[in-house]
Amino acid sequence: MRQQIHQLHCGYLGRFGFGLDAKLLAQRSDGFGEFGRNSVIVAPCAAPAPKLARVDQLSSGSSIEFASQRFRGGGDEALPGVDTVGHMSGSPVPVPAVLLAGGADREWQPVQGGESGASTFRSSDGSCFAKCVAIGQVAELQQERDRAEWLCANRVPGPTVLAWHADDAGACLVTRVMAGVSADAVAAPILARAWESISDAVRRLHDLPTATCPFSRDLAQMFATAQDVVARGAVNPDFLPVEQQGTEPALLLSRLAPQLEQRIEQEAAELVVCHGDLCLPNIILDPDTLDVAGFIDLGRLGTADPYADISLLLANARETWPGEAEARVTDGAFARRYGIELDEDRRRFYLHLDPLTWG
16 A cells, blocks of 8 residues: 655655645544545545544444444454555446456455555455456566465465456456554554554564565665666655655665665665565554554565664654654654664665655
């Protein structure tokens, strides 16, 4: 779920922010607050999403309003799944023939979200999603499928692959809906309560054995991707920090190049299995326990420097925290829970490299 990173009070506007100012975010109500433009919308609903009840006010049999559906907490009724790709599209989107042929036992409704060029559909019974791409993106979608299957096999919760359909025109990946709410859809008090769980989940992901991971997102590969994106003039300036948006991407990349040898040495010494796009929309929380229910959007999962994940997570969380003081406190809390002392230069390197790799 690629969106922009927004670092309030530090002048950073990148892949996950949408220009929300500090005052607007500071006025979010205690508890879940209101959905923003980058929030996950759980139910198909064309109207603006209402405010949500506080998780800490739930008891057995109580419910939370998510858009136009009601989720039960602690009762016998199964928790519906979170829409991990956005909300219902306002205009009809034709269902690809490959999905109609392979998923003929279901009716499909289009949803919108993400910036990958894929078309996404939800089954009418709400049990699964289908992500469909044209022939030129089949290899990329297949990588996402393979990573989801590998992660599930290693007992880290993620999307369960239900089906794969492909033909000469493209392919569709069908996954089971993951129950929960995305971490970007909760306000600061709730995210703070979930922060230890998020820190622990990231640590568990990074503790997976790298020797058995068949996927790589190493720095050499990331830097080569950035070189290609820059050479093609495909960098999205909105993904860059505000202070860099008037600078040529080639110059930005050249400023990172002198650090490359040092960062590759650090990566070799501390290689982990990374999510690859570890932002709050890609972390699903159980609304009853605030435990991490799983990770989604796994197309970039692979072995890499842990800061490839840590830099994105801490930067994106700044869109939720009310100010820089609170962000620094939670940065420190994450570092202690994870078991490191934050290296700000290393963190900044990956934060500035990442926007150059999308395009």
